[in-house]
Amino acid sequence: MIYLDYAAATPLSEKAKKAMLPYFDEKFFNPSAAYLPANEVRKEYEKAKGDIAHVIGAKAADLVMTSGATEANSLVFAAIPNDAEVLISTIEHPSILENAKQKQYRTIAVDKNGRIDLDDFRKKLTPNTQLVSVCFASSELGTIQPLSDIARIIQEERTRRAFAGEVTPLYFHSDASQGLGLAEIKVARLGVDLLTINAAKVYGPKGIGALYVGRSVRLKPQSYGGGQEMGLRSGTENVPATIAFATAILDAEKHLGGERKRLAELRNKFKRQLEKQIDGIEFLSKDKVQLPNFLPVTILGLDAERLIFALEDKGVYLSTGAACAASKGEKSPTLKAIGLNDEQIAGSLRITLGRPTTEEDVVAAVKAIAEVVSAERKRLADS
Amino acid sequence: MIYLDYAAATPLSEKAKKAMLPYFDEKFFNPSAAYLPANEVRKEYEKAKGDIAHVIGAKAADLVMTSGATEANSLVFAAIPNDAEVLISTIEHPSILENAKQKQYRTIAVDKNGRIDLDDFRKKLTPNTQLVSVCFASSELGTIQPLSDIARIIQEERTRRAFAGEVTPLYFHSDASQGLGLAEIKVARLGVDLLTINAAKVYGPKGIGALYVGRSVRLKPQSYGGGQEMGLRSGTENVPATIAFATAILDAEKHLGGERKRLAELRNKFKRQLEKQIDGIEFLSKDKVQLPNFLPVTILGLDAERLIFALEDKGVYLSTGAACAASKGEKSPTLKAIGLNDEQIAGSLRITLGRPTTEEDVVAAVKAIAEVVSAERKRLADS
Incomplete structure (x- = not known):
């Protein structure tokens, strides 16, 4: 998991x-x-x-x-x-x-x-x-x-x-x-x-x-x-x-100083890997003004909810928008407020790291996300 | 304890x-x-x-x-x-x-x-x-x-x-x-x-x-x-x-049925023992309409707060009136409402039994209360 x-x-x-x-x-x-x-x-x-x-x-x-x-x-x-x-x-x-x-x-x-x-x-x-x-x-x-x-x-x-x-x-x-x-x-x-x-x-x-x-x-x-x-x-x-x-x-x-540094490095690595492996991925907000464990992204042309269920099968758990709003199927006011269009909002995932997160987790998660995205794109292209 | x-x-x-x-x-x-x-x-x-x-x-x-x-x-x-x-x-x-x-x-x-x-x-x-x-x-x-x-x-x-x-x-x-x-x-x-x-x-x-x-x-x-x-x-x-x-x-x-019976018996035993060993003790409310673990009493002529501190030294912990009101030194509206006078209110203790309470506890507690009451009465008589 x-x-x-x-x-x-x-x-x-x-x-x-x-x-x-x-x-x-x-x-x-x-x-x-x-x-x-x-x-x-x-x-x-x-x-x-x-x-x-x-x-x-x-x-x-x-x-x-x-x-x-x-x-x-x-x-x-x-x-x-x-x-x-x-x-x-x-x-x-x-x-x-x-x-x-x-x-x-x-x-x-x-x-x-x-x-x-x-x-x-x-x-x-x-x-x-x-x-x-x-x-x-x-x-x-x-x-x-x-x-x-x-x-x-x-x-x-x-x-x-x-x-x-x-x-x-x-x-x-x-x-x-x-x-x-x-x-x-x-x-x-x-x-x-x-x-x-x-x-x-x-x-x-x-x-x-x-x-x-x-x-x-x-x-x-x-x-x-x-x-x-x-x-x-x-x-x-x-x-x-x-x-x-x-x-x-x-x-x-x-442990604030050390953990903040560790999480930021992990997050940046996560980001670089995603950027490299997934086309049409956009990163929301920017590192300089962001908590070190946050990596909100949007993947163009895809439905985040479908991605989340597919990732769940691979034992990777993450969220679309805020968990509180997510369960009610409303569009996130936050994502609208920063100017995202409907397509960007539909494809948005909130990745947040924590104290137990390791480098291996990041590598495995990137792999899982890339696989799921590519499978989903294939499905859409085929249909 | x-x-x-x-x-x-x-x-x-x-x-x-x-x-x-x-x-x-x-x-x-x-x-x-x-x-x-x-x-x-x-x-x-x-x-x-x-x-x-x-x-x-x-x-x-x-x-x-x-x-x-x-x-x-x-x-x-x-x-x-x-x-x-x-x-x-x-x-x-x-x-x-x-x-x-x-x-x-x-x-x-x-x-x-x-x-x-x-x-x-x-x-x-x-x-x-x-x-x-x-x-x-x-x-x-x-x-x-x-x-x-x-x-x-x-x-x-x-x-x-x-x-x-x-x-x-x-x-x-x-x-x-x-x-x-x-x-x-x-x-x-x-x-x-x-x-x-x-x-x-x-x-x-x-x-x-x-x-x-x-x-x-x-x-x-x-x-x-x-x-x-x-x-x-x-x-x-x-x-x-x-x-x-x-x-x-x-x-x-x-366990409601059994525990209720056990507590009522224990409480009644506690009551009989207190009645036997302490003069001027009065029992508040009455068994028939009372929760089985409650034994509120008043000991005439004594100050409950002093008794509680003396009992604490013997490892017996109980309360005067409600714990919430007790810490603020107010007179209990409940005890006034049932018609107790100031002397009765001053001497009132709330004994409440629980699941871990045993017969040995009751015997030991009665002994401690009787000793403390008698010492306090001696002190008052001497002063």
Whole structure:
């Protein structure tokens, strides 16, 4: 089996699994209980939160733990009145787009590599904009966004509002689900007020994520109860998953430099081989602004879904567009936004590499893709 | 160590842990992905949902998986307009009470055992009531509520509204976090439209729960995105936790009869021994309407917090009131609602037994409690 869909899901790392296991039985205590073993669990939970926060340049008190990225994103949008203006990029994940649809939203154009058009952003930012939400990196293209440039424009608008005596708040949010563990992500450097992170894409477990909440931000709880997470997200803490998330993210941080280099080299090799062996293949976005493990391509004249099923027979697993949208048969808004035509969209595959990916995998995957493409072209020519 | 706080948290069962583990690494696929191994994970996830649903007499399509009971309860209240009338009992868990506070709410009185006063309920139910939320069993007393009687009164009101041409909806919700795995809980028999269940109290993992949603109920999503859980709760499914939940709940269902009997006998023995060895001990609620593992008591003239710390030194862990409220030093609304005075509330302990509790544990715990009570009384007499 050659799995090439690490943007959709990563396996839990051995280290994270090992760290988590005792918290299911030996240390299963409710962190809110009064006795000593429960207090210890509380401390370990808080330490884990501190570790996670540290990786993004924040403190435990800045994080609200959630059940994943979608909940974190939804918590951000819940803070914004329904009649407030919201700006998102044209290439956001459904968990941003569908939340934006609950508000008055507009989309910011991107260039052919999927990067935000800053002029378009300036034009669309109005005195009524209360939230700007732009992903750290696109989940379909891996394109990294110029967040600190966006932050600068937002800061200008805030200054203008302050001088004009306008009190409308303006928050800058980024979903960094794609990118965590593959790039330097520090909230201060990016200039964001709110940042979504997610364990399930960084070799942590499913069902745990977090929202970084800057000091100036006022959120509205979506769940009420015991008052956990500073009252912003009640419910017994998911201790095992948080411990595993911390272990996974610290481990990713530790190996970031080397792994980024290794993945980029592997990806570039993959690219060169595909280019050599397959006619009519186009590469989406470009290396310079892309996460190192992303290799989105389009193969002209072919249907990506057919290719995927044929590759499955050869034990190669990859995806068309985002996994979330893929299962619903909709055309990817991201691929439309970067100007692809219907033929290009129909033939688009998202290849994403991961920690377990080896050079042998790349060689075997290229061979399998080339065979499948050639068989499919033959079938089409014959019919 | 003798742990007697199973109402606060249960350890994950070996069986559930074993069932869950492969889904962290071997079968880590995103269930929305298109390739075969992901489809298999999707099927196993749906089967697990079906198993969970079956235990409460429902189908997979009736369940919205959540990150726990608090999220499930909050999803119920989010469906109710803020200006709508809501009725809850006076002894609800904070995750109901705090949600109710966001609406126009009134509380239904309970008797000295903590059972809903049906006459008071009839009086408070108005043509504007849109939600009635009463727990299956109190998390502090273990008192089981007469849900089917409440359902009958609600049905009468619905019939009245229908004849009067009134269109205001009226939903009946119950949080069955306490009780699942310890009592027969079938949605049709109870007559509820909405039912909250939670893995963490039934030897499943933390971070997973579910909301049963009857066919007539219209909910409002709290998170938007990939459209998972019939669009009511977007976000990648927490597959491992759901698999573990199903395993845990099926196992509890299988042993329900025997375990219920065993726990009741153990609890009654505990009670008799405490009665014999400790003067001025009072038992809250009464066996007949109580979950079999609950033994809430009050020891007159003493401070429960001091007792708990002294018991901790002897390796006996239990709680005052609900763990969630306990850590905030508030007086329990439940104990006030059943008419306890300040002295009784100050001396109240919640003892809850669980699957690992043995007769030896009971004997040793009684001995420890008696020693601690007697030492504390001596200290008070001397001072």
